[in-house]
Amino acid sequence: MKKYNLESFELSQAYLFFWDKLEKANYFLENVLDTVDEPLDGRLLQELMKSPVGDGGQWDMVANLVEKYGLVPQTLYPDSFNAKNSSIMGSLITTKLREDCLKIRALATSPSATTRATLSAAKEKMMREIHLILTLMLGPPPSPKDKFTWEYYTKDGAYKSLSITPTAFSDSLADKDVLRACNGANVHTLFSLVNDPRNSYLSLLSVSRLGNVWNARPITYVNVDMPTMKSAAIAMLRAGFPVFFGSDVGKYSDSSAGIMDTELYDYELGFNVRLGMHKAERLMTGESAMTHAMVLTAVQVEDGKSVRWRVENSWSDSVGEKGYFVMSDEWMDEFCYQAVVAPEFVSKEVKKVLELEPTMLELWDPMGALA
Secondary structure, X not given: OOOOOOOOOOEOHHHHHHHHHHHHHHHHHHHHHXXXXXXXXXXXXXXXHHOOOOOOOOHHHHHHHHHHHOOOEOOOOOOOHHHHOOHHHHHHHHHHHHHHHHHHHHHHOOOOXXXXXXXXXXXXXXXXXXXXXXXXXXXXXXXXXXXXXXXXXXXXXXXXXXXXXXXXXXXXXXXXOOOXXXXXXXXXXXXXXXXXXXXXXXXXXXXXXXXXXXXXXXXXXXXXXXXXXXXXXXXXXXXXXXXXXXXXXXXXXXXXXXXXXXXXXXXHHHHOOOXXXXXXXXXXXXXXXXXXXXXXXXXXXXXXXXXXXXXXXXXXXXXXXXXXXXXXXXXXXXXXXXXXXXXXXOOHHHHHHHHXXXXXXXXXXXXXXXX
C-alpha cells in the first residue's frame, strides 16, 4: 500500500491457485513417470494418488509459484465461484489424473517398449487437458510473461496506470523499504522451522516426492525445539511481520468460540481416562499431524514468556471472533509443528542448518502433511 499509495490492497489468491493446481498436476504426472516400476498397490503410489492436487501446501510451494509466476493485484484476477468452491473441480482433476496414471503405466509396460520421449509426449497431452479444465472453471489468468495493465486510484484520489509483468510486480512488492509481500518479508528468503521431536534438533528435514513445481525449490524444514521456534515467531511479530504456521487445528479446539487450549476439555473428569501421549508419540502413531495453516498476528508476553497468541484463520468471519482465534502457549507447544520465519530472526547456528544435507522423510510421514 505504501509503494503505490493505496488505501487498501489485496493480492489475487486465485492467480496463484490456478498455477498451483496446474503445477501439482504436472508434479504428479512426473512422479508417475518416475515410478513406473513401483507396484500400483504399493504404499508410494497409493500415497501419490491420494490427493494429487489438494488445496493445501507447504511454504516452499508458495515460494516456487511466486518465483515462476509472480503476483498480480486481486482486481486483475478476482475469485471466481470455483476458486471459492473448489471441491468439484478438485475431484474432477483428481479423477482424471488417476486415470492418466494408469494410461502412463500401461504405455510404459507395453510390448512396444515405449520410449521416455513417447511417455513425455503423452504426459504433455494430458497436461493440456488439465490446463483446459482449469481455464474453463477458473477463467484464463494473466500470462506470467506478458505485461498487464493495472488501473487504480491512490488514497489521494489520483488516477494511476501501471503496465508490468507479474514477476516484476512481485519484485516491486518485495522491496524492503516499501511494501513487503507474502507474509511480510521477501518470500524467497523465508524458510520453515519445524518441531519434530522424533528427529534430532538442528537437523535439516525434507520429504520425498512432495512439492508442486518440478525441479524447483524442495520442501525443507529446520528442526528446532519449541523455545527456538517461539522465540523466532515473537521476534517476527515484534518487527511487525505476521507468521505463517502449521498445526493440528482440530485438537482441543472450539472453532465457534475461537479457542485452542489444552485445558479446553477434561476427558479424565468426564470418563476417568487419562490421555498421556507426548508429541513424538502422537506423530509416530498417526494421532497428530499438520492439518491446517494459519497466521500468527500477535502474542501476549508476560515476564519474558509467551502466554497466548492471536491467530488469524481462513474459515470466514463467522468463525471465532471475526475469524480470529486465541491459542494458549501450552497448545502451541503440543500441536504447533511449523513456523515460517525470516533468517534475521534466528541465530547463526539455526541458519547454518540450511547448509546441511537433509534427512529424507517418506511421503506419508506426518511432516509431509499439507497444511
